Amino acid sequence: MSFLKKSPWLIHYDGSSCNGCDIEVLACLTPVYDIERFGIINTGNPKHADIFLITGSINHQNEPIVKNIYNQMPNPKVVVAVGICATSGGIFAECYNVKGGVDKVIPVDVYVPGCAARPESIIDGVVKALGVLEEKYKNIKKKDHH
Amino acid sequence: MGEKIVVPFGPQHPVLPEPIHLDLVLEDEKVVDAIPSIGYIHRGLELLTTKKEFTEYVYVAERICGICSFIHGQGYCEAIEKIMNIEVPRKALFLRTIWGEFSRIHSHLLWLGLAADAFGFENLFMQTWRIRELILDIMEETTGGRVIFGSCKIGGVRKDVDREMLSKMFKILNNIMEDLRETTDVFINDYSVKHRLVGVGVLSKELAYSLGAVGPMARASGIAIDMRKQGYAAYGELDFAPITDESGDCYGRCVVRIKEIFQSIDIIKQAISKVPDGAIDVKVTGTPSGEAFVRFEQPRGEVVYYVKANGTKFLDRFRARTPTFANIPPMVSILKGADFADVPSIILTIDPCISCTER
Numbered sequence: 006m007s008f009l010k011k012s013p014w015l016i017h018y019d020g021s022s023c024n025g026c027d028i029e030v031l032a033c034l035t036p037v038y039d040i041e042r043f044g045i046i047n048t049g050n051p052k053h054a055d056i057f058l059i060t061g062s063i064n065h066q067n068e069p070i071v072k073n074i075y076n077q078m079p080n081p082k083v084v085v086a087v088g089i090c091a092t093s094g095g096i097f098a099e100c101y102n103v104k105g106g107v108d109k110v111i112p113v114d115v116y117v118p119g120c121a122a123r124p125e126s127i128i129d130g131v132v133k134a135l136g137v138l139e140e141k142y143k144n145i146k147k148k149d150h151h
Numbered sequence: 152m153g154e155k156i157v158v159p160f161g162p163q164h165p166v167l168p169e170p171i172h173l174d175l176v177l178e179d180e181k182v183v184d185a186i187p188s189i190g191y192i193h194r195g196l197e198l199l200t201t202k203k204e205f206t207e208y209v210y211v212a213e214r215i216c217g218i219c220s221f222i223h224g225q226g227y228c229e230a231i232e233k234i235m236n237i238e239v240p241r242k243a244l245f246l247r248t249i250w251g252e253f254s255r256i257h258s259h260l261l262w263l264g265l266a267a268d269a270f271g272f273e274n275l276f277m278q279t280w281r282i283r284e285l286i287l288d289i290m291e292e293t294t295g296g297r298v299i300f301g302s303c304k305i306g307g308v309r310k311d312v313d314r315e316m317l318s319k320m321f322k323i324l325n326n327i328m329e330d331l332r333e334t335t336d337v338f339i340n341d342y343s344v345k346h347r348l349v350g351v352g353v354l355s356k357e358l359a360y361s362l363g364a365v366g367p368m369a370r371a372s373g374i375a376i377d378m379r380k381q382g383y384a385a386y387g388e389l390d391f392a393p394i395t396d397e398s399g400d401c402y403g404r405c406v407v408r409i410k411e412i413f414q415s416i417d418i419i420k421q422a423i424s425k426v427p428d429g430a431i432d433v434k435v436t437g438t439p440s441g442e443a444f445v446r447f448e449q450p451r452g453e454v455v456y457y458v459k460a461n462g463t464k465f466l467d468r469f470r471a472r473t474p475t476f477a478n479i480p481p482m483v484s485i486l487k488g489a490d491f492a493d494v495p496s497i498i499l500t501i502d503p504c505i506s507c508t509e510r
Contacts, residue, residue, distance in 0.1 A: 018170070019168065019169045019170055019192070022217070023217045023299075024168075024169065024504065024506045025217025025298045025299050028218060028261060028298060029297070029298060036280070036284075037281065048165075050165075062194075064194065066193065067191045067192075070162055070163060070191070096210065096214055097194045097199075097214075101195045102194055102195040103194050103195070121217055121297070121298045
């Protein structure tokens with residue numbers, strides 16, 4: 006990832022997280038961490054978003070919503086699973102209502118570790134996602150060419 | 152009189168950091184009914200008591216919610232300590248009080264930021280969260296975590312705080328006062344903020360009482376309830392009074408929380424000056440048998456923990472009645488008759504914590 010052709014926007018959805026990762030995602034937007042310096046802003050509209058940040062695991066009630074948001078996002082799109090719950094279910098993996106990580110329902114590109122994930126690692130994950138986004142963009146262009 | 156239409160609000164909505172769904176029944180621009188449906192964050196963590204040992208469960212209790220995490224852990228520990236008749240060292244009680252109040256400050260600042268974002272004041276959101284980071288730095292330095300701390304355990308606390316660090320806390324709190332005053336003055340005095348909040352979502356004292364509102368929501372309607380006045384942890388030795396407001400509107404709830412930030416700073420300062428020396432934990436042996444109720448004051452209001460133990464390592468039952476759950480009926484009642492444009496402010500001013508509510 007050398008440079009970006011456009012400013013990628015992200016959408017954040019709280020699966021069934023305890024709020025810990027959730028507020029750390031918001032902390033990334035604020036002056037101390039300031040993710041906006043990469044041209045990234047948090048949008049509420051899936052149709053404007055390139056990156057889907059999801060915190061917390063999948064349960065029966067939020068599964069259709071996560072799929073719905075994912076399907077509304079235009080291609081190319083990248084999914085970042087933030088925190089251990091979004092990765093595998095974490096401490097709640099054994100709960101009866103927890104199905105597991107986000108990758109059970111939608112494809113995940115980047116996994117961010119931590120409970121709660123620290124803002125530094127979330128930013129690291131998003132920057133990695135930018136590289137994946139670039140890659141996917143190139144692949145789409147190649148397909149169009151042939 | 153227009154036709155009735157239903158506007159879905161959530162679960163994914165820009166003002167909501169967490170998912171809750173409301174069906175708003177509108178007549179023109181007026182909300183005539185609001186039907187909440189919850190369950191998007193339900194994990195079923197209360198049943199984890201059958202899979203995790205009671206000493207391990209402290210970590211699960213902390214993760215009921217990442218904003219009020221410390222007090223959830225503390226509440227669970229104190230319930231077990233009550234059952235097992237454990238005498239917790241005084242220093243541990245003071246440290247718990249200090250950390251609990253720091254969590255309250257961080258939670259209220261977080262809420263002020265989200266509220267500012269909800270009524271469209273982006274700059275104010277950034278400023279309050281900038282101050283919040285200074286509080287989180289103290290938490291990180293003393294406990295090791297920013298939002299989930301893991302510093303409370305059955306029988307005491309896990310980490311000691313020395314005199315040097317305590318005086319550093321004192322200094323930092325003094326330093327942020329001016330900054331804090333400058334930022335919170337905007338919430339209290341700014342014309343456009345007042346325009347959005349004054350007279351919106353009024354909850355009368357009678358209604359607040361009969362619908363069982365708790366915390367700042369009840370206090371802003373003139374009911375002086377504060378569980379800290381029971382004197383758990385070290386609160387019995389500290390001097391403070393519940394902060395109330397008579398207006399019962401969104402502005403009143405905002406003012407109550409701002410005053411509580413300053414009150415918390417004062418409580419921490421008092422506690423720092425009274426922290427005794429000595430041990431920070433006692434050894435816990437055996438398994439609990441019996442049951443206990445514990446009532447604590449969260450940043451969002453009264454929380455009730457119930458623990459039933461059967462003499463084995465695994466508890467029979469753990470139950471938490473969280474403040475947001477108690478505040479949903481009052482919220483629904485004040486949504487009725489509100490303008491559609493005020494819905495985000497009203498929902499935000501109850502300070503909803505959905506992951507607490509649904510566990």
